[in-house]
Structures are given as structure tokens and as C-alpha cells.
Amino acid sequence: MELKNLVTVKKIIETGNYQNAARALNYAQSTITFQMKQLESELGIQIFEKNGHKMELTQAGLDVLPIIDRILEATEELAYYHDRIEKMRGNLKVALPETLITYQIQPILRAFKEKAPNVKLSLQVMNCYAIQEQLINGTIDIAIHYDVGRYPKSITSHRIHTYPLVLVASPVLDEKQQDFVGENQKKQVCHIQNDPNALYLKIFNKYLKEKEIVLETELELWSIEAIKQSVMSNLGVAYLPRFTVERELATGKMIALETEMNDGEITAIYAYNKNKWVSPAMNLFLELLEGNEVTSCQ
Structure with a gap:
């Protein structure tokens, strides 16, 4: 089984369809189609189905997604084995609303960039409900937003401030x-x-x-x-x-x-998937949030 095919699955979920995934991965669209056919043949299931212009996971695709996530996270963890906090690298995706990034989180962002200059920090500014959805779907690593309701059990959340x-x-x-x-x-x-x-x-x-x-x-x-x-x-x-x-x-x-x-x-909170491997970069960001005198919501 090709690891790159699993990466492509995640990119299709993130971008919405084969065409966008191909553009993001710098592949031909035919390559994406071939990879998915190869993976579906190996697993004996259909992973995606078309809904308008969007590719959505089938029930079988939803069932195997946690396994795909664990494989990719384990691979990333191996890559970090000899690269601890002193040599932090990789990507970290954080989503938060405009008010918090503009007026509250700047000191944390500044401290993170000073401690991890080689990490590509992707900040996505969006509505709190969209942030919650993005975290549940696994397209971001850390969600910072105002409390809009409980998460599923796989997500842990902590209070920042009211x-x-x-x-x-x-x-x-x-x-x-x-x-x-x-x-x-x-x-x-x-x-x-x-x-x-x-x-x-x-x-x-x-x-x-x-x-x-x-x-x-x-x-x-x-x-x-x-x-x-x-x-x-x-x-x-x-x-x-x-x-x-x-x-x-x-x-x-x-x-x-x-x-x-x-x-x-x-009340502002931060949240992350407790079943997901915490990279050194993600761990640093969480430590900075925890150092901001936060208390657990759970």
C-alpha cells in the first residue's frame, strides 16, 4: 500500500474534490484518479462518492478514515524521532476568530515563532462554528474559539477566559x-x-x-x-x-x-483531538496556551 495514496485521501477531504487535490499536490488529475482506484482496489471498498462538484466520503470511507489518520500520524511521529523541540519543523494549522487573533492571542503567536521559527504556522480566521467543524473533520490541529457547544468525546477542550x-x-x-x-x-x-x-x-x-x-x-x-x-x-x-x-x-x-x-x-476555549499524535510543534503551542492561566473545561 502506497503511503502517498493515504496522503491524497486527506488532501481530497481538505480541498473537496480530485481537481483541487491535484492542484494542491502538483499532480495531474489522472494521477489522483489512479491513486484512488488503486487504494480502493487494495481495500476492497469505495472511499469517495461524487455529490455535485464535491467528493464526499462513503460510509466505508468514514469507517477507515481513523485508521488512515493513525498511519499518517505514526509516520509523522517517526520522522520527528530524532528531531525534538530544538529542531522543530513541519506544519501546524490553527483556526481562530478575528477578535481573538487581533486582540488576545498575539503574545502567544509571537512566542511560538520565536521558539519554533522553522515551523510553518498556518492561521485560519473563520467563524466559531466553522472552526468547530474543521477540528471535528480533522483539517486543523488546534481550534481556538468561543464556546459554541460540546464536542464529541474524541475532542478535549480547555477554557481560556470568559x-x-x-x-x-x-x-x-x-x-x-x-x-x-x-x-x-x-x-x-x-x-x-x-x-x-x-x-x-x-x-x-x-x-x-x-x-x-x-x-x-x-x-x-x-x-x-x-x-x-x-x-x-x-x-x-x-x-x-x-x-x-x-x-x-x-x-x-x-x-x-x-x-x-x-x-x-x-467564553474562549481551545480544543484538539486527544486521539491524534501531538507533534513537538503542536505540544509547544498547547504549552503556551496552558501557560496563559487556562483551566480545564472537562
Whole structure:
């Protein structure tokens, strides 16, 4: 059995189809097709089936995937046998939301690059629900995100910190529009956001629905910094983790608006597959996270 065929299976899962996998591996698409036919013949099963433009694992493919993962991880572990932390190399894939990478995790990233300069650190910024899905599917090594629900038993998670949330506005916002406590309101205020599926926005939207508060418009921007600048320009209000606007609140460039939210906080966690081999690079990153005064969630 060719080890490279197992690597190709993982790349097809990661990229979605044979064509993308061929491009990523610098193969001809016919090579990918040949490798899969060879592997399926050796195993006596069909690994993939086509669903539109995407190749998806069959039930048999799902059944053998953990075995493929163990083989590839064991191979990687052997490659590291004489290459401990002093000569760290390889790849490490970490996914996290924009707010955490911008305002909280920078010291950890800096320390990691100083201790492991030869490791290719791939940082993927995405929605918390997508991060959780990526970790369960095995396409990333470490997930850092806000807690959006329990993982399967194969995943272990640890608490990083619980952060308060805050509704912010420009200090020149009309006083009548600053009321987010009274019920049954239709406000001439724009809701500025970057991702409607963000956990803290789900919390805010639930609150608006319960209070029967309707905001006039929504403005979706591409970054937290763009949102902050728009709020300071009095283009609308935004609901954000407080740590992202602490400086602006302290200097009076923004004000915090009163709400009656009982769940106005979110908890950041990190998670990884406990059944997966922990490479020296991954172990270092976890140690840096643990050194950030985290406590176990389990």
C-alpha cells in the first residue's frame, strides 16, 4: 500500500474534490484518479462518492478514515524521532476568530515563532462554528474559539477566559436612540456587524427579539477595526467583546449603552483531538496556551 495514496485521501477531504487535490499536490488529475482506484482496489471498498462538484466520503470511507489518520500520524511521529523541540519543523494549522487573533492571542503567536521559527504556522480566521467543524473533520490541529457547544468525546477542550460583551455607540448618538432597555421600539439606528453568525451577535439578536427592538438597518463590514471606526463616526451601534473596544471606551471615543442582557459574556476555549499524535510543534503551542492561566473545561 502506497503511503502517498493515504496522503491524497486527506488532501481530497481538505480541498473537496480530485481537481483541487491535484492542484494542491502538483499532480495531474489522472494521477489522483489512479491513486484512488488503486487504494480502493487494495481495500476492497469505495472511499469517495461524487455529490455535485464535491467528493464526499462513503460510509466505508468514514469507517477507515481513523485508521488512515493513525498511519499518517505514526509516520509523522517517526520522522520527528530524532528531531525534538530544538529542531522543530513541519506544519501546524490553527483556526481562530478575528477578535481573538487581533486582540488576545498575539503574545502567544509571537512566542511560538520565536521558539519554533522553522515551523510553518498556518492561521485560519473563520467563524466559531466553522472552526468547530474543521477540528471535528480533522483539517486543523488546534481550534481556538468561543464556546459554541460540546464536542464529541474524541475532542478535549480547555477554557481560556470568559469575556464580557458590550453594546457601544458614538458619544454623539442621539440620547433617544441610546435606549436599549425599553421594549417594543423601532429605532433609527444601524446595527454594524462583521459576521451575522458570530456567537456574540446571536446573543444580541436574541435580546433584540425578546425586547421587540427593531433596528432600522444593518451594515456588514469586513473587520472589527472597520466596525470600530464606523461606530466612532456615529454610523450605528455594535455589540462586541469588551476587550476589543477597551481603549476607545477609556478615552471617550465610544460609550457603552445599557442593556438588560443576562448572558452578556462569552467564553474562549481551545480544543484538539486527544486521539491524534501531538507533534513537538503542536505540544509547544498547547504549552503556551496552558501557560496563559487556562483551566480545564472537562
